[in-house]
Amino acid sequence: MAINQFSAYKNSLCNFSKVALRGKSQVAFSACSTDVFVSSKKINGNSPALKTFVAGTKDMGEFVQHLLQWDKSKEPYNAKKWEFQLINSIDSGRIVPFIVRDNSEKGKIIATSQIEFLNQDDAFAANLYVNNDFQNKGIGKILMNKMLDKAQEKHIKRVFLQAENPIAIDMYKQFGFKPVDKRLVPLLYRNDDSSVVHMLLEF
Numbered sequence: 781m782a783i784n785q786f787s788a789y790k791n792s793l794c795n796f797s798k799v800a801l802r803g804k805s806q807v808a809f810s811a812c813s814t815d816v817f818v819s820s821k822k823i824n825g826n827s828p829a830l831k832t833f834v835a836g837t838k839d840m841g842e843f844v845q846h847l848l849q850w851d852k853s854k855e856p857y858n859a860k861k862w863e864f865q866l867i868n869s870i871d872s873g874r875i876v877p878f879i880v881r882d883n884s885e886k887g888k889i890i891a892t893s894q895i896e897f898l899n900q901d902d903a904f905a906a907n908l909y910v911n912n913d914f915q916n917k918g919i920g921k922i923l924m925n926k927m928l929d930k931a932q933e934k935h936i937k938r939v940f941l942q943a944e945n946p947i948a949i950d951m952y953k954q955f956g957f958k959p960v961d962k963r964l965v966p967l968l969y970r971n972d973d974s975s976v977v978h979m980l981l982e983f
Contacts, residue, residue: 830890830914832922835877837867839889843877846889850909869896877907878926880919890914895927895939903931904969905941908948920948924955932983939981940965949977957981 835843840863848859869875880891893908905927910919931939941957943949949959957979962970965978 830880830882830919832878832880832891832926835870835879835892837870839877839879840866840870842889843879843892846879846892847907847909850911873897876927876930878923880910880914880923882914891919891923893923893927895930897934897936898966898969900935901937902966903934903936903939904966905939920951921954924951928955928981937983939983940969941979942969942971942976943979944973944975944977949979952979952981955981 833839841859843866844857844859844863848857866875866877870877875894875896877894878892879889881887882890891908891910891914894906896904896906898904905924908920908923908927910923928939939957941952943952958981959977960980962972962978964980971978
């Protein structure tokens with residue numbers, strides 16, 4: 781997708797959010813800012829106002845626990861080792877992670893994502909997970925926008941990702957991602973699982 785096409789898609793999301801906020805839509809979100817609003821509709825007895833953040837090193841323990849709880853395939857990972865690796869990657873500027881917190885007293889993480897910069901041209905989008913109770917509210921799209929914004933800031937030319945969920949794949953296609961042969965993906969980021977779809981967005 782060309783940069784102007786991506787910008788047009790972002791603008792369409794922003795315009796939608798403005799209309800939704802004027803009307804009685806149960807769910808409204810802003811893809812133009814760091815704020816995510818879930819209004820009117822109660823979730824587990826609450827009407828939370830959610831916010832996205834660029835996660836820091838202090839968030840990585842909870843970040844890892846969220847991923848381990850959501851994605852059971854990651855259970856064999858050593859959580860402390862993974863946390864240490866993420867902290868090092870943040871400090872070196874290799875990754876930028878994002879989190880969305882609920883409005884509880886502790887602000888529990890309910891969604892995550894991260895963009896990893898492989899070299900001056902390529903990046904890998906990963907760990908985009910939204911808790912079940914908060915799905916289908918535009919949060920995944922906002923996190924994807926955050927990652928792609930960071931990629932554009934660094935003048936990245938290609939963003940890769942992996943997906944299995946058909947709903948997620950459809951969302952990625954809206955952003956311009958296309959399925960590609962895994963041989964086009966950097967070696968360390970190839971997955972031999974036949975159920976995994978490798979996808980690529982070119983700016």
